[in-house]
Amino acid sequence: MIWRSAGEYRRGMHNPLLIASRVWCSTLAIMAMLSGCRSPEKPATASSTGIEEAFDEPELDADGDGFSVSEDCDDTDASVSPNGIEVCDGIDNDCDGVIDPDTAAGVRTWFIDADGDGYGNPAATFEACEPGESGVENALDCDDGDAATSPDGDEVCDGIDNDCDSLIDGEDDSVDPSSGALFYSDFDGDGYGDPEAPEFACERRAGLVDDATDCNDADPDIHPDAIEICDDLDNDCDGLTDDEDDNIDLSTVRAFYPDVDGDGYGVPTGAIQGCSLPTGYSAEATDCDDDNIAINPGATEVCDDLNVDEDCDGAIDDADPSVDPASGILFYVDGDGDGFGDRTDAGTVWCADPADGSVVDNTDCDDAAADINPDATEVCDLSDIDEDCDGTADDADTSVDPSGFSNWYTDSDSDGFGDRDVRPTAQCDAPSGAVLDRTDCDDGDSSINPDAIEICDDLDNDCDDLIDDDDDSLDATTATTWFEDGDSDGYGAAGTALELCAAPTGYVADDTDCDDEDADINPGEIEVCDDLDTDEDCSGTADDLDSGVDASTFTDWSPDTDSDGYGDATATLTAQCDAPTGSVDNAADCDDGEFDINPDATEACDSIDNDCDTLVDDDDPSLDPTTATEWAPDTDGDGFGDDASVVRACTSPSGYTDVLGDCDDGEFDINPDAQEVCDADDTDEDCDGLIDDADDSVDASTGSGSWYVDSDGDGYGDETASAELLCDTPTSGYVVDNTDCDDKDAEVNPGATEVCDLADNDCDPSTTADGTAYWVPDSGTPSDVTSTLGGSSAVSVTWSDDGALYLCAGVWSLNATVDGAILDVVGVGGSSAVTVNGRGGRLLDVENGADLSLNGFTLKNGYTSSTGAAVRVRGSSLVGDDLEITDHSAGDHGGALFVSNSAVELSNTIIDDNYSAGDGGGLYATGSSTVVLDTCTLEDNSASDGGAANINDASTLTMDNSTLTDNYASAYGGALRCQDGTSVSITSSDFSLNSSIDGGAVELFGSCTGTVESSTFSNNYASDDGGAIWAENTLDITGSTFTDNTASGQGGSVWSDDLLTVDTSSFTDGYSGDDGGAIRSKSTLTVSSSVFHSNQAADRGGAIDASEATTVSASTFTDNYADDAAAIDSNASLVINNSTFDSNSVGDKGGVLRLNYGASDSCEINGGSFTNNTARDGGVVYADFGSSSSILEVDSAVFTNNTAWSNGDTVRYKYGSSSNYTFTGTQSFTCQSSAGCY
Structure with a gap:
């Protein structure tokens, strides 16, 4: 049997439809085994081979997608299988049990809607096929945590964008106004809203207020908190206006005066106060007769016999410039006092004769001359004056006095001279064609008269009975010019002219003879060559310059190009009278291009025939031997000759040289060019007369x-x-x-060996030996004292020998006495590296005329139950530099330093953190001592008197460029106190953050005097008087700055009980809890060129409170404040010169000055300006004069924009009268309020 894998079946390699059901079951069992699964139908049975031997029928694949019904989750749809592609369709397309996962094809982006308002969060997204319960497709929610906030939300006043349109509250036109607050428009910005202009808003913006009580929102001066004033307006919005309102500001009401006669003018008595004019009253109180309606300031003054003042101006009839001229008499000026008035005068109306010489007549035609008037006699005069004022003058007036007539003579030829042969006519003025003169000798010829000029014409032109040359007044220009002919050659000489009508003997009319003493010289002669260049023909040129010269008199000339006096023998000659330029009358020069070559020259060695004798150099016996060369034989051939055999010649003889100086002409290596060397024979190789070491040029390398x-x-x-x-x-x-x-x-x-003595003993770059100490006596042997002074407990040492102690870097322990010695103690490395520790005892006791110098170390941890825990100096001197004296404590005076009958000078020294149970936490000086502190710092010291320093008993302190800060005195003088005949001079120093009872920084007590120059006092404090300085004796302050000083009592910066002088200094932000925010002066005070700004006094004198005579010049006072007298409270005479007072203010009297004067006190203000000052009474000056002899004098000052809200924008007179006040010069006043200038 062939076994197939489940995979093979899936790929269609075997068709299960062709196999019997048992084979299918087997196959399925095998597939289940191979895939690691168990058959759900029956348990498997293992064979010996481990392979299940079960045989079942195979399953069908109905949709043909390659997966059986048991594998396919939907075997009716070929698109659904384990190999299917998941898409968004509500189906499990890939049979993985998950429908439409977020990886499916076609998923969308959804926005989370966390608050469920239907709008998604744009910042929270997810990918899915469907939105689900938490997703939406829009991203319009601006707050997904609040369902009330969304594009559908209603915008309300809550500081949130409720409808997601990016506009919040009042920015959004859609905001629900009912969600906001009710405001009212405050158009005039006075803080009160218009009830007729309500407005809902989320928050109050500019121009809106909560209040709705303003009755006139167009005027910022009208609102419920305003003060009702007389202006026909309801200023305080209580519905009442002016007199109706009981709250009327009485300072704005006016006085109204009874007007009995009804003429519109009242009288001062019986006045009432109010805003509006009542019937039977007038706003004017100027009626001088209230029973007569025709008499009042509006009436016209007229002349009357009763002398009534009709217009109530205090002037009657003629005394009143406004008198009606129609009621008077015209008087005319009689300037010349002749009883007749000037007819040109328009006249002046007078009620009565003015008794000034004027008259009622006006017929005088010349009121400047008493002899001209209608009663005068007409007389002849040149000006044709009408003396009798009848309109005609002289001959025209038949009444003219004939005794004044003149005799007039006919002048027929009109030459100004009358005929001496006719009778005259007698009258005032000349008849036509007549003159007073009768001297004309020919009245028919105007050119003949006594003023005519005599000329050559055989006539007596000037009527003097003399003619032509006989008349000395003859006009010579009409005469002929005649010239003397001295040599009788017919030609006259120029310069011998005579101006005459007829020719004298020996004279001719020609003046062309150029030599009238030689008859052979004249224009008729021939020009010839002569040595004198005589102009024989008087042509103006002579010899060669005269083209007519006789050539037979010429000389031949040769050029002398080299100007040696000899002409060129080869050149062409020139024939003329005088030598041409560069020519001579010989031709003997053999080289006319060389000055030194000619017959007179000396033959020299130069290969040239110098003397033109055809012989050259050595061939010429006349050779100058000084031009020859000295030649000497050079036997050894070294180029130097033997001086003993010299010859002179132009050319060198054989074997000779012109270089001399060979001291051994038999030795080639010896000559002036040889090198001097060291040799046993002491040879002078270079012939300079010096041998070996004696010769600076010797080659030392050979030595x-x-x-x-x-x-x-x-x-x-x-x-x-x-x-x-x-x-x-x-x-x-x-x-x-x-x-x-x-x-x-x-x-x-x-x-x-290197020791600590400031010297480089071992010649390495260092001069120190850290951790060592060295004693160097002026006489004796130096010694190492490291072990003596380097222990942890202080050693007691007495120095009576002069010398120096050197301390290198480290800590040293010392309780020493310097007994009459001159001693220097030097810290090698400076005060930051070297420390001398007192270990609970006094470090140095200096006495019996000792002279001690300390330099470059820190002195610390000294203690004594008596005086001077660091250094006590008695009857001696101490000089210190680069020191720090710190952490010392004394049971008596001088926490660190005690100085008695001694001189101490410290520079670049820090005295800090010291304490005295007595006086002078850092330093105490007594017994006529002198102390000088230069560039020192005294800080954080404390004592009873003089937290840093106390100067006593005729001692002096000179301080320059030093700093005293954070010092404290439980009694007086936070930083410095002086007393008992002492003096203190402070220059370019700084005092800050010091404190005490009196004199937060400095107290000058008793007979101590002080000067302060170019120094700074800031943030000092006195719990009583004198925040910075308390002075009982004279004090001079120059070029210094006082800032933020405070006194709980008097004198925020300075309290003075004696003469105080302040120059070119500034006082800023001073405060006094009593009088004198900057200065409290109880004696004479002089201030010049200084600035007082923003000082404050709780009572009087924001800047200055002065008890005695005070002078202030060229100074500035700005923004000072007090209850009375913002700038100066004056209780004695005060002079202010050309100073500026601006923006000072008080709560009560005297925006600038309060003058509290008794008898014979005065205030003089000369120039200056007073601007923007404010007070209740007296915007500038409150004058409280208790005596008629006290005065205020103001000359040429400017008063602008000063304000008093009660009385006197400029001056408030109190207990005085106008006779106490004088204003002269050019004044300028600008009054700001109804209080008036005075």
Whole structure:
């Protein structure tokens, strides 16, 4: 039997329809066995071969898809079988028991609808044939966790996009307005809404408010919280306007005055207050007679006998410029006092004679001349003046006085001169054709008169009875010019002219003779050659320049090209009078191209016939021997000749050379070009007179080697010296080594041991020896003191010898006394590397005239129950640099340093974290000591007085470029205190975050004086007075800055009880809990070129509170605040020059100044500007004058936009009168409120 596998049957290799049923069963059993399955019909029986021996009938494949009914899940559909392709159709196409899996052909992408609202999440997808319960085909849900949120949702005010259109709340036009809040339009932005403009909105946007109480939403000044004022408006929205409203702001009401006569003008008495004018009242209180309706400020002033002031302006009749002119009399000016008024004067109306010289007549025709008026006599005058004012003058006036007539003479020829032969006519003015003169000798010829010029014409032209040459006034231009002919050759000489009418003897009219002393020289002569280049024919040219020269007088000339005075023997000659340029009168030069070759030259060695004698060089006996060469014999052929056998010649003799200097002409290797070498015979090879080592040019390589100077004899040569190469070995002072870094000190060389002394002992690059200490006395032997000072407990040492202690990097322990010694203690490596620890005791006690210098280390952990835990200096001096003095504590004065009767100077030093139970946490100075601190830092120190430093008992402190910060005094002077005759000078230093009771940073107590320059004080605090500085004596502050200082008492920055001077400084954000936000001055104060900004006082003087005389110049005060006097509270005389006050404000009186004056005090304001200042009373000045002798004087100041909401935008007068106030110069005022300027 042939066995077939189940696979073979599936492939159609055997047709089960042709086999009997038993064979089919067998086949099926075998298939089940081979496929690892059991027959479900009956148990298999194993044979000896392990193969089931059962024989059953095979199953049918009804749909012909190759799978039997038992394999095929739908044997009626050939497309369904284990080999079928699963597609989305609700059928298990591949018979795997799964219908339409997500791998089926034709699956779609579905979106999860987690909240079941019918809209899918675009971010959550799955692939399937059908969506199932959780899927939808759209991706429109914007929140799939909330079924109320979907494209079908209703947009409401909740901060969510409910309808998924990407618009939220008010952004979405479809939002349900009922879900929002009700707001009202606030169009005018005053915070109150218009009840007529409601609007629902999700949230309040700009322009909407919750309130609906605004009665006028177009005016921000009208709302329920506004103050009712007189303006015919309901300002506070209570339905009442102006006088109807009991809440009216009384500062806006007006006074109305009784008007009995009904003329519209009232009187001051009986005034009432209100907004609107009531019947029987007037807004004016200017009526001077309320019983007469014709008398009031609106009436016209007229002249009357009773002198009534009809217009109530205080001026009557003529005293009133507005008087009605029709009611008066016209008076005219009588300028010349002749009793007649000026006819050109329009006249002035007066009620009464003004008694000023004016008259009622106006007939004077010239009111500037008293002798001209209608009563005057007409007289002759040149100006034709009408003296009697009758309209005619002089000859036209029949009343003219004839005594003034003149005699006039006929001038027939009109030349201005009258005929001397006729009778005159007498009258004022000249008759036609007449003149006053009678000097014309010919009145028929206008060219003849006394003013005419005499000319050559045989007439007396000028009427002086002289004619032509006889008249000295003759016009010479009309005469003939005659010239002297001195040599009588008929030709006159120019320059000898005479201007005459007739010719004098010896003169001719010709002036062409060029030599009037030689009769042979004149224009009629012939030109000839002559040495003087005489112009014989007076043609203006001579000799060769004259074309008419006689050629027979020429000379022959030869060119001299080389200008040696000899002409070219080969050139063509030129015939003329004078030598042509570059020519001579000989032809003897044999080479006219060479200046040095000619008959006068000297023969020289140059292969040329220099002297033109046809002989050259050595052939010419006249050869100049100095031009020959020195030749010497060169026997050894080395190119150098023997100086002893020199000859001179142009050409070298045989065996000679012109190079001299051979000192051995028998030895080829000896000559000036040879190299000097070291040799045992001491030969001078290079002939320079020097031998071997004596010759700097010797070849040292031929000698004994390189040698170096050893100046200190320690066996090591100077590293800075150059090597010396010598022929001979030196006997001393030289070595072959060059490693000595200090060849002046035998103790310093590479073989020495390095010690801590700031010197490089062993000549390696390092000068330190960490962990070592070294004592170097000025006299004696240095010693290593490492073991002495390096222990864990401090050693007690007394230095009475002068010297230096060097401490290298490490920690050293010391309790030392410096007794009268001059001592330097040096930290090698600086204060960050070297520490000296007091181990609970005082580190240094300096006394008995000692002079101590400390440099480059930290001093710490000192303690004493008395004074100066770090250093105590008494009767001595101390200088320190690069130090840190820290963590010291003293039971008495001077937590770190105590200085008495001594001088201390510290630079680049830090004094920090020290404490004194007495005074001066960091430093205490007394007994006329001097202390200088330069570039020092004093920080976190504390004491009773002077947290960082206390200067006492006639001592002085000079501080420059230093910092004092975070220091604390439980009593006075948070950083610094001085007292008892001391003085303090502070320059370019910074004080910050210091605190105490008085003088948060500095206190100048008693007789201590101080100067502060270019320094900064910030964030200092005093629980009483003087946030930064408290001064009881004189204090000068220059170029300094005060910022954010605070005093709970007076003087936010400075409190002063004596003379205080402030220049070019600034005070900003100072605060006083009492008076003087920046400065509280109780004595004389001078401020110049300074700035006060944003200072504040709880009571008076936001910037300055001054008790005594104060002067402020060229300074600026801005944004200061106080209850009274935002800028300056003045209690004595005050002078302000050219200063600026802007935007200062108070809660009560004096937006800038409060003047609280008694007797004889004054305030002078000279120039400057006052702008935008604000107060209740006195927007700029509140003047509280208790005496008539107190005054306010203002000259040329500018007041702009200042405001007082009660009285006086500029000045509020209190307890004074207008006589106390003077305004002069050019003022400028701008008043802002109804309070008025004054």
